[in-house]
Amino acid sequence: xxxxxxxxxxxxxxxxxxxxxxxxxxxxxxxxxxxxxxxxxxxxxxxxxxxxxxxxxxxxxxxxxxxxxxxxxxxxxxxxxxxxxxxxxxxxxxxxxxxxxxxxxxxxxxxxxxxxxxxxxxxxxxxxxxxxxxxxxxxxxxxxxxxxxxxxxxxx
Numbered sequence: 001x002x003x004x005x006x007x008x009x010x011x012x013x014x015x016x017x018x019x020x021x022x023x024x025x026x027x028x029x030x031x032x033x034x035x036x037x038x039x040x041x042x043x044x045x046x047x048x049x050x051x052x053x054x055x056x057x058x059x060x061x062x063x064x065x066x067x068x069x070x071x072x073x074x075x076x077x078x079x080x081x082x083x084x085x086x087x088x089x090x091x092x093x094x095x096x097x098x099x100x101x102x103x104x105x106x107x108x109x110x111x112x113x114x115x116x117x118x119x120x121x122x123x124x125x126x127x128x129x130x131x132x133x134x135x136x137x138x139x140x141x142x143x144x145x146x147x148x149x150x151x152x153x154x155x156x
Contacts, residue, residue, distance in 0.1 A: 051078045051119055054144060055092065058107050058153035066154040068104070071095055078119055085122060086115035092152045107151040123148060 058069040071092070085123055093101040106113040108126065126148050135146050 045155050048109055051081060051104050051148075052076070053087070053123075053148040054076075058105075058110075058151035066156060068092075068096055068152060068154055080116075081120045083119050084115060085113045085117045085119065088119070088150065089115055089152075103155055104152055105155045107153070108149075109125050110151070113150070122150075 002155075019079040029077055053076055054072060054074050057068055057109050059067065076088075076091075086101065089106055092106070093099075093104045094149055098104065106115075106124065113122065137145075
């Protein structure tokens, strides 16, 4: 299977020449760290760039029986960009010991995802619909605040 587990948070190389400890810098998480290419589209269109995302258990406020346990390894790296959401659905079902991937539903921002959607299209949609804002962070801080988060839960 082409889904690989990340053992730690994503390391983002900053385009700045100075990386002093504790210094706050603006970070564009999808940009490559080169002066001439600092737009997210460069990283998205580069076929050798893996897709990183976080798998998070969906919090069903009304139906607690639909909530699934959190996977121990939340950070996922997909090397093969020619995969659909169904592969992630199958991966979650396998890791949770469910009988079928049809028991799992994936969400982006509380909206169910179509299993036939390509992961690259999902990433492009996420980038296009994310509120454009400057993110201030410290070198070495977790990338969780600006990573694609795919939630999962039991189908209703």
